Amino acid sequence: MSRKIKDIKRELITFLLLLPAVFVCLPIIMLVTGSVMSNGELRQHLSPVFSDALDYISWKIVPDYPTFGNYGKLLFMTPQFFVLFWNSIKMVGCILAGQLLVGVPAAWAFAMYKVKGSRALFVLYVVLMLLPFQVTMLSSYLVLNKLGMLNTQQAVILPAVFSTFPVFLTYGGFRCIPMQLLEAARIDGAGELRIFCTIGLPLGKSGLLSAMVLGFLEYWNMMEQPMAFLEDKSLWPLSLYLPEITWAQAGYAFTTSIITLIPAVFVFIWGQDYLEQGIIFSGLKE
Amino acid sequence: MAKRVVGLKRNVKRQKTGAKGHKEMRAFFLFLAPSLLGVLLFVLLPFMDVFGRSFKTVVTSQFVGFQNYKTIFANQAFQLAVKNTLRFTIICIPLLVVIGLMIALPVSKLKSAGTIKSLYLFPMAMPTATIVIVWKMAFYKQGFLNLALTRLGELTGLWGAVHTDYLGSSASFWVLVFSYIWKNTGYTIVLWLAGILGIPNEMLEAARVDGASERQCFFKIVLPNLKGSLYTIVILSFLNSFKIYREAYLVAGAYPEQDMYLLQHLFNNWFVNLDFDKMAAAAVCVGGFLFVIIMLLQYLWDSRD
Numbered sequence A: 001m002s003r004k005i006k007d008i009k010r011e012l013i014t015f016l017l018l019l020p021a022v023f024v025c026l027p028i029i030m031l032v033t034g035s036v037m038s039n040g041e042l043r044q045h046l047s048p049v050f051s052d053a054l055d056y057i058s059w060k061i062v063p064d065y066p067t068f069g070n071y072g073k074l075l076f077m078t079p080q081f082f083v084l085f086w087n088s089i090k091m092v093g094c095i096l097a098g099q100l101l102v103g104v105p106a107a108w109a110f111a112m113y114k115v116k117g118s119r120a121l122f123v124l125y126v127v128l129m130l131l132p133f134q135v136t137m138l139s140s141y142l143v144l145n146k147l148g149m150l151n152t153q154q155a156v157i158l159p160a161v162f163s164t165f166p167v168f169l170t171y172g173g174f175r176c177i178p179m180q181l182l183e184a185a186r187i188d189g190a191g192e193l194r195i196f197c198t199i200g201l202p203l204g205k206s207g208l209l210s211a212m213v214l215g216f217l218e219y220w221n222m223m224e225q226p227m228a229f230l231e232d233k234s235l236w237p238l239s240l241y242l243p244e245i246t247w248a249q250a251g252y253a254f255t256t257s258i259i260t261l262i263p264a265v266f267v268f269i270w271g272q273d274y275l276e277q278g279i280i281f282s283g284l285k286e
Numbered sequence B: 001m002a003k004r005v006v007g008l009k010r011n012v013k014r015q016k017t018g019a020k021g022h023k024e025m026r027a028f029f030l031f032l033a034p035s036l037l038g039v040l041l042f043v044l045l046p047f048m049d050v051f052g053r054s055f056k057t058v059v060t061s062q063f064v065g066f067q068n069y070k071t072i073f074a075n076q077a078f079q080l081a082v083k084n085t086l087r088f089t090i091i092c093i094p095l096l097v098v099i100g101l102m103i104a105l106p107v108s109k110l111k112s113a114g115t116i117k118s119l120y121l122f123p124m125a126m127p128t129a130t131i132v133i134v135w136k137m138a139f140y141k142q143g144f145l146n147l148a149l150t151r152l153g154e155l156t157g158l159w160g161a162v163h164t165d166y167l168g169s170s171a172s173f174w175v176l177v178f179s180y181i182w183k184n185t186g187y188t189i190v191l192w193l194a195g196i197l198g199i200p201n202e203m204l205e206a207a208r209v210d211g212a213s214e215r216q217c218f219f220k221i222v223l224p225n226l227k228g229s230l231y232t233i234v235i236l237s238f239l240n241s242f243k244i245y246r247e248a249y250l251v252a253g254a255y256p257e258q259d260m261y262l263l264q265h266l267f268n269n270w271f272v273n274l275d276f277d278k279m280a281a282a283a284v285c286v287g288g289f290l291f292v293i294i295m296l297l298q299y300l301w302d303s304r305d
Helices: A001-037 A039-051 A069-077 A079-112 A118-130 A131-145 A156-163 A165-174 A179-187 A192-203 A205-220 A222-228 A236-242 A247-270 A271-279 B001-016 B019-053 B067-074 B076-108 B114-125 B129-138 B144-156 B170-196 B201-209 B214-225 B227-239 B244-253 B265-274 B275-302
Strands: none
Touching: A001 A247, A001 B076, A001 B129, A001 B214, A039 A179, A069 A165, A079 A118, A079 A192, A079 A205, A079 A236, A079 A247, A118 A165, A118 B019, A118 B129, A118 B170, A118 B227, A118 B275, A131 B019, A131 B265, A131 B275, A156 B019, A156 B201, A165 A205, A165 A271, A165 B170, A179 A192, A179 A236, A179 B170, A192 A205, A192 B129, A205 A271, A205 B076, A222 B265, A236 A247, A247 A271, A247 B129, A247 B244, A271 B114, A271 B170, B019 B114, B019 B275, B067 B076, B067 B170, B067 B275, B076 B114, B076 B129, B076 B170, B076 B265, B114 B170, B129 B144, B129 B170, B129 B214, B129 B227, B170 B227, B170 B244, B201 B214, B227 B275, B244 B265
């Protein structure tokens, strides 16, 4: 009997937790609905925005006449959209590849070699990781200006490549490798680079992947950097272009939102375990 | 056999202090070099330049001492921005920490929490630009929030139609708070969960056998064991609190309602207007302040164990 009550209680708790969770995801559902609504229906729902009347905007979870018209228009009649989409892909790809090349060896150095001064350097990295973009905005601008990189995509890519956040995350993964394993490899005569490639990379994979997943979500969403350093709108990523769409083109805004969202959702679903691990790694004590 | 292993170990130890130490140092710097050079070139050296500029005028580069610092501290926009940013941080971080814990505690007792965790984490994956249109629809003066409030008023008969413009009044600050909590609750839950599940079950069992109530277990065992998680959550929430600028900018532009005017707006506007002298001084101040806070937190955490 008491077991039954316990079961009911557990189900009730699950339900009570699920309710706000669904509420949290409501905005996504609205975006999906909006993207398959016809323009006429959208205008009808959103008419108070245009007319300044006192009635409220309305919504339907299932549209009366679902249509992929806006998708068609976006994908086949807006070549400009592809330029921006490609910009986003290119910048995020370059940043992540650069972070792999630069950040992973750095994380390995911090995790495996406890030499004099390494701790102080690591603390410096942590502080840099925590400084917001606005604090380093002027310094980035000065150096990019000197290198003649302003208004090119390198201005967004290069500073991000040397971000210290992925170093910190990958470090979390490397730290879980037992030292004895390295000692054994050294005794067997393996060089440091070989140890890094054959032991470090495979065993630190989860830390590395979590840095990539968190990095993707962060840079797919980046706004401050391109806004400050890219004047030419044809160089912008999608995330900056999207807000330029006005209420009058609401259907277009919903559709573009969904397409922007798709890669992020894909990475989220594929990498959720790494994402969680990354969040936990980011909290490991050095 | 055993003796030989011991001998081997001793051998390794001896090597480490001598030639090995040098070798280790070399490997350390070789692995670190690309990253360290980049950090020097893109962050540290230019920041020193900024530090120098904070004592000079912008056009003539004349040395003016602390003049720029005096200017920004007397600047009303700076005072407003600092006040709002502090207010935002002081309200949001405790709120986020508590909400996260309140959800994580019951979730930790469930057998399969995968779906719930994913649902709460999902906002983290949503690009800010895609969500702004929904926020506008919700907080517009004829939007969903007002619609819901009006219906509630009709139902209870306590108030009439509500037409608050949340984005154009002091309520806009709370819109920001809401959207911050919405986006960041997920990872807070994950961190709390990691902490809670890390507490050895035997400890709780033993306490229960000794007759401790659930309340006592929570306050005497669970909470004290979560201090490490708390530190992490505070640091990460703090880091992410600066990113609220995206929402604020997208919802209300570069010069929003004054309760929403954050340090990030100010930096951006100074940047656009080429007020590099003020910006340099403010960057040094904010950077220095953050450095002290981070060091203090690190110290507190280190002295814990």
